Amino acid sequence: MDQLPPIVLTALGYVQQAWDIAKEWLLSPAAWSQFGLLIAAYILAVLAYRAIAPRLRKVLTPDDSNASVFAQARRFVLMFLPLLLPLLAYGFTGIGEQVTRALFGSGAVIAFGKRVFLFLAARILVQQIITDGFLKLLGKYILLPVMALYAFGLLDTVQAQLTAMTVSLGNISFSVMAIVRGLIAGSILFWLGQWSNGHSSNYIGKQEELRPSIRQLASKAVEFSIFGLCFLLLMNIMGINLSALAVLGGAIGVGLGFGLQKIASNFISGVILLLEGQATVGDYVELDGGEAGTIVKMTARATFLETFDGRWIVVPNEDFITTRVVNYSDQGSSNRYEANFSVSYDTDINKVPALVQAAVSKHPDVLDAPEGPDCELRGFGDSGIDFCLEFWVNGIDDGKNKYTSQVLFIIWNTLKENNIEIPYPHRVVEFKGDFPK
Incomplete structure (x- = not known):
């Protein structure tokens, strides 16, 4: 034995x-x-x-x-x-x-x-x-x-x-019981944090009197607070002295000062965006670099734009603060678009604006305010007389493919019904010598 x-x-x-x-x-x-x-x-x-x-x-x-x-x-x-x-x-x-x-x-x-x-x-x-x-x-x-x-x-x-039984990591030693207790408590606290964060986010999201950016900022603040509290409780349960984290906090501060400047800048820019509300989820924006799309998601580091062809563009939050941003939506405001067309020189151009404006104003999405459809003479081209119809709608014209296309159809049908010719280029070719066989 x-x-x-x-x-x-x-x-x-x-x-x-x-x-x-x-x-x-x-x-x-x-x-x-x-x-x-x-x-x-x-x-x-x-x-x-x-x-x-x-x-x-x-x-x-x-x-x-x-x-x-x-x-x-x-x-x-x-x-x-x-x-x-x-x-x-x-x-x-x-x-x-x-x-x-x-x-x-x-x-x-x-x-x-x-x-x-x-x-x-x-x-x-x-x-x-x-x-x-x-x-x-x-x-x-x-x-x-x-x-x-x-x-x-x-x-x-x-x-x-x-x-x-103890486990040593350098100068720090933990008992196996402390590790087991930390794993159990960490798992429970993680689930509790996820559960409470989900319920608080749903509650904040239902507060319609708050701006969307304020609701999102409040959700992020609650999320950080919940998981920060869970982290402090976990450290206390495992018996780790919080004062020992001061060295780690100093190291993180040095890292932010040198290697993590962009991350810190994007995080602060994200907070500013949520506070000011100059761009929020659902807005259609165009950046100075040419990126354009609908904001579908805003995180602490970046903003996600979805283009009309379904692609997602990840834009750092700092670009929204340091560069020029065109917001076409502004939480549902109306937008003005243009539809260009030409008529023949044989046309009585004095009749064209009234005919086109009356026809386009019947479109259900075209607005009367801040201004109704306005047909303007733009110039005398090589093949015809150039006009431009300006109109306002509550929405985004997805790359000149939605409202502008519908308005151009209305203009085409209106001109055809009134026997107004839409010109096409004419060229005169002169041959010197014998006519080619």
């Missing part, structure tokens, strides 16, 4: 200890009485559950059409109704434990049964109640193993072993 590895000897010691406890329970009258109390407590819990659960379900179940906060709270409480049976058994077993300890001075068996009922409650929680995939994964691989160790009375032993 002495030649076996230490881990095997330790395992055999636990097996021998479990066998001794089992023999003591099987041969002890006090243990048999505790087994009887466990069975009685479970039967009593089943009877109480059958009497209480239907009434609770009837009280807590709201109408399907009821969407009030109180109704949602009732549905939330109703989800935990399957826990009632193991918790009732746990409570009745606790009463039986007090009785056995008072009569026999021992309650190890019934205490074990009480912990088993608590494990069953945790198992029901993970399998039947929790629906979120991430929380179900944590419950399956963290909560249930911990509750199993607690049920068999090994949790304190395992915790002591993990605390004694």
Whole structure:
């Protein structure tokens, strides 16, 4: 036996200890009485559950059409109704434990049964109640193993072993227990941060009285605050002194001063954009460098533009502050466009403006304010007389393919209906000498 590895000897010691406890329970009258109390407590819990659960379900179940906060709270409480049976058994077993300890001075068996009922409650929680995939994964691989160790009375032993084991990273050492605790707490805090951030963003997004840029800035501020608080809580849970992060903060400051200037500049520019609201999601903008598109997303570092052909352009936020930006939308303001056309020199040009303006004004998207359709004479070309129709619409002409195209169709049909010729180039070719064969 002495030649076996230490881990095997330790395992055999636990097996021998479990066998001794089992023999003591099987041969002890006090243990048999505790087994009887466990069975009685479970039967009593089943009877109480059958009497209480239907009434609770009837009280807590709201109408399907009821969407009030109180109704949602009732549905939330109703989800935990399957826990009632193991918790009732746990409570009745606790009463039986007090009785056995008072009569026999021992309650190890019934205490074990009480912990088993608590494990069953945790198992029901993970399998039947929790629906979120991430929380179900944590419950399956963290909560249930911990509750199993607690049920068999090994949790304190395992915790002591993990605390004694250390991992060193340079001059810093951590116990394995601190790392495990940090991973568990970090996972829970990460999920909680994601959940609270999603709900707060939805709430802020519904505040229609706020400008879109202010809503987005508030969502970002809440997001940074939530995850910053989660980070501080995680450091505290892991036992890391926050004053030790001062050196790291200084290093980050030096990095911002030298290598991360552009990142810091884009981040600050993004905050300014959200505060001023000079460009926000949904606006159609054109930058000084020629980039143009609809703003579909704004992040802390860059703004995403979607062009009319479906491509996305990533523009650093700094470009919106340091260069000229043309905003065609400005949260839904009207825009003016032009449609150029020509007529023949044989045309009475005095009739053209009135005919074209009257026809284009009937278009449902063409506005009367700030100005109705205006047909202007632009010049005398080589082949015809040049006109330009100016018109206002509430929207963006996607590359002269939407409103301008529709207006040009109206102009064409109007000129044809009034027998006005649209000219095309004429050329006179002169040959010197004999006509070519």
